[in-house]
Amino acid sequence: MVTFIKDFIAKKGIWVGLSLLIARLSAFLLSVFVARVLSKEDFGAATFGLNFLTIFLAFAGFGAAQGVVKYGSGIENSLQKKQLFRYAFSYGLIYNLVLTVLMLVISGILYWDEFAKIKLILLFSIRFLGIYLVEQKKAEYRADLDNLTFAKFDIFMSVTALILGILCTYLWNLNGFIFSLCFSPFLIFAYNRKVSFSLKKIIFKDFKTKEFWRFSWTTALTTQIGELVFILDLFFIGLLMKDQDVAYYKVSSMIPVNILVLGFIFMQTEYPKLCQHHRDRKYQYQFILNYWKLFAVVGTIVLVAGLLFDNQILSIFGHQYQNTEIYRILLFAAVISLLFRVLFVYMLASIGKTMWNLSISAFLLFATSLSLYLVIPEYGLRGVSYVTFGCLALSGILPAFAYFYESKKI
Structure with a gap:
């Protein structure tokens, strides 16, 4: 077990662990603050909207981030790796926009007589785009086996989201909390402004694009259903209770x-x-x-x-x-x-x-x-x-x- 832990440390696992802990701690502290500042009704409404969004989050970009980590980590040629990043980001972005439309259509069908819920989900569709951008960048760092940069980026996003969330909620209550959730993912551009978009078809040496997307959407669907299973409790409580x-x-x-x-x-x-x-x-x-x-x-x-x-x-x-x-x-x-x-x-x-x-x-x-x-x-x-x-x-x-x-x- 000692060798197990030493190997984990050698791979910058401490940094990865620190970033995940800070991410969870930041989300936790924000939730504590919001729970104490907002009424139960407002906090419950925001939680409902976030859980609805979570249903789609794992499938963002049709799982392009999953494919980037899986196949990108195995590419040794730096040019091919950058081509994969650009290809996955571009097509994933289009697929993400399709999912956004689907999400809004479903919300309209389920809550056609509850405009407040539809409005909230519409606002959170902005967060959906932002989260896609963040997850793609994280996947690229992981595919480069650069755990240190991945961790620093994750820490930056987590801490800035916490600060923005506390400040906006304190000033504007529920509206401020929603604004911070929608805007905070776009702080990615304060850390890394590079966006490379291209729909040019690429031929990869070790795999075909069909294989890439088959793995990506299958893994994303698995994650998606897994996430659904673990938010069903809050979803049904929101549906059948107060x-x-x-x-x-x-x-x-x-x-x-x-x-x-x-x-x-x-x-x-x-x-x-x-x-x-x-x-x-x-x-x-x-x-x-x-x-x-x-x-x-x-x-x-x-x-x-x-x-x-x-x-x-x-x-x-x-x-x-x-x-x-x-x-x-x-x-x-x-x-x-x-x-x-x-x-x-x-x-x-x-x-x-x-x-x-x-x-x-x-x-x-x-x-x-x-x-x-x-x-x-x-x-x-x-x-x-x-x-x-x-x-x-x-x-x-x-x-x-x-x-x-x-x-x-x-």
């Missing part, structure tokens, strides 16, 4: 959800290396063992501390968020997800078996939707938390079975 219920559940889930960043730090850093060793079963199994050794300790510490200080943790959001029942259930769910889901979703992708992730996510999407629809009217937020617990557990255990089944064929 805005203040959305706010309460959001606050209760915030700490547990952010625990998962601890696993993502390692997996995002190690993923390119795992792809390189996708046919080395011994290497992959050793990685899994080291990951479990490390995060069994981390998960235990998180669980013990989270349960012992539950009241103190929730109190930072304000006196109106004091019930710890939902928080405790979701904390257990997060630790299980840390040990299984975070690990095996990446492991399956590293050996090219993303269809398992897609199939499992699709199954969980259906099962969770049906469960929430049936459970909420009878059991309310408590029922939602238990459904989420089951979903998080299965989202890790099923990929684990799939991975060990497929890895036997390596």
